[in-house]
Amino acid sequence: MLLDIEDLTLRVPSTEILRGISLQVGVGETVGLVGESGSGKSTTARAALKLFPDDATTTGSVTVCGSDILSAGPAEVQRIRANEAAMIFQAPRTALNPVRRIGDSATERLVHVHGVAKKVARSKIVELFAEVGLKDPERLLKLYPHQLSGGMLQRVVIASALSINPQLLLADEATSALDVTTQAEVLALLRRLRAQRELGVLFITHDLHLAAAYCDRVYVMRDGVIVDEQPGATIFENPANEYTRALADAVPRLPDREPDRELEVQP
Ligand SMILES: Nc1ncnc2c1ncn2[C@@H]1O[C@H](COP(=O)(O)OP(=O)(O)OP(=O)(O)O)[C@@H](O)[C@H]1O
Ligand SMILES: [Mg+2]
Numbered sequence: 001m002l003l004d005i006e007d008l009t010l011r012v013p014s015t016e017i018l019r020g021i022s023l024q025v026g027v028g029e030t031v032g033l034v035g036e037s038g039s040g041k042s043t044t045a046r047a048a049l050k051l052f053p054d055d056a057t058t059t060g061s062v063t064v065c066g067s068d069i070l071s072a073g074p075a076e077v078q079r080i081r082a083n084e085a086a087m088i089f090q091a092p093r094t095a096l097n098p099v100r101r102i103g104d105s106a107t108e109r110l111v112h113v114h115g116v117a118k119k120v121a122r123s124k125i126v127e128l129f130a131e132v133g134l135k136d137p138e139r140l141l142k143l144y145p146h147q148l149s150g151g152m153l154q155r156v157v158i159a160s161a162l163s164i165n166p167q168l169l170l171a172d173e174a175t176s177a178l179d180v181t182t183q184a185e186v187l188a189l190l191r192r193l194r195a196q197r198e199l200g201v202l203f204i205t206h207d208l209h210l211a212a213a214y215c216d217r218v219y220v221m222r223d224g225v226i227v228d229e230q231p232g233a234t235i236f237e238n239p240a241n242e243y244t245r246a247l248a249d250a251v252p253r254l255p256d257r258e259p260d261r262e263l264e265v266q267p
Contacts, residue, residue: 001026001063002168002200003048003085008060010043012053017043019224020060025168028198030190032211032232034247035221041204044221045170048085048202050077065167082113086166088174090204092153096145103141106160114164121163128159133185150177158186162193172204187214208247212236220244 003025010018018040025031033041046052047062050069062069065084067076089095096105103122106129110121122141129137132155145153154177161169171190175183191214193199205211211218212235220228220241228241239245 002065004063006061008062010056010058012056017224021226023219025200025202027200028194030194030201030203030215032215032218033202033204034208034211034218039221040224041221042090042172045172045202045204048170049081049087085168086161086164087170088157088161088172090172092157095157098145102143102156106156110163125163128162132159132189151182154178169199169201171201
């Protein structure tokens with residue numbers, strides 16, 4: 001198991017953000033985590049990297065690639081973040097330092113954590129940029145985040161996360177800011193990597209239909225609790241929970257289109 005969260009409860013002084021979460025991601029598995037805004041999806045994914053609010057307390061366990069991260073010391077946590085698990089953070093514009101060039105941010109971990117020579121790191125990132133569909137990758141290295149579109153930035157953070165060859169990828173709304181065509185390309189890329197590297201992916205989205213289509217298994221989260229767990233392929237057939245059913249039905253539908261009278265030729 002790449003990620004094994006057992007009965008995780010996370011409290012901050014004002015509230016309980018996660019309440020008894022249990023969730024697993026196996027080798028080569030893509031697992032969806034779906035829920036409305038504020039349900040605790042990002043907090044759950046961040047727990048896998050021991051990224052908690054300062055004043056948080058936890059009970060339960062979080063095991064990443066065999067290491068119990070909640071009791072791990074700083075060096076072990078650093079090792080896991082450097083080698084085993086990488087996160088694609090929600091909102092790439094805030095994930096990147098605005099005054100650093102894209103090339104420096106994207107190669108940071110390879111150079112400073114893995115000790116890879118700058119030149120080697122840059123050529124690896126150029127390769128990954130091309131793989132995620134970024135055009136003219138050499139030129140991109142010299143630019144600043146404000147010079148890139150949201151979709152380009154999202155690809156940059158995906159490439160940066162993949163640069164350390166993680167076993168577990170925590171993808172927090174990794175494709176939500178992309179247009180449908182680009183989203184399909186990035187999803188295909190992640191699927192290819194899953195096959196090539198047996199990458200395990202925790203795929204966070206608020207879109208149940210996307211999760212059902214893309215993921216092997218889907219967890220549905222509400223208000224800090226996992227309320228349903230289903231294979232992606234059959235989630236609409238047997239939603240075990242009323243909330244899942246409500247989410248499945250919560251697709252806006254337009255009324256059947258009336259004939260457009262204004263375009264009718266008047267006699
Ligand atoms: N540092 C913090 N201190 C207090 N409350 C927090 C903190 N971080 C998150 N929360 C609260 O925890 C809840 C879950 O937040 P989280 O970001 O995990 O939700 P989410 O499901 O990822 O939402 P979204 O879809 O909007 O990204 C929210 O109610 C949020 O306000
Ligand atoms: Mg979130």
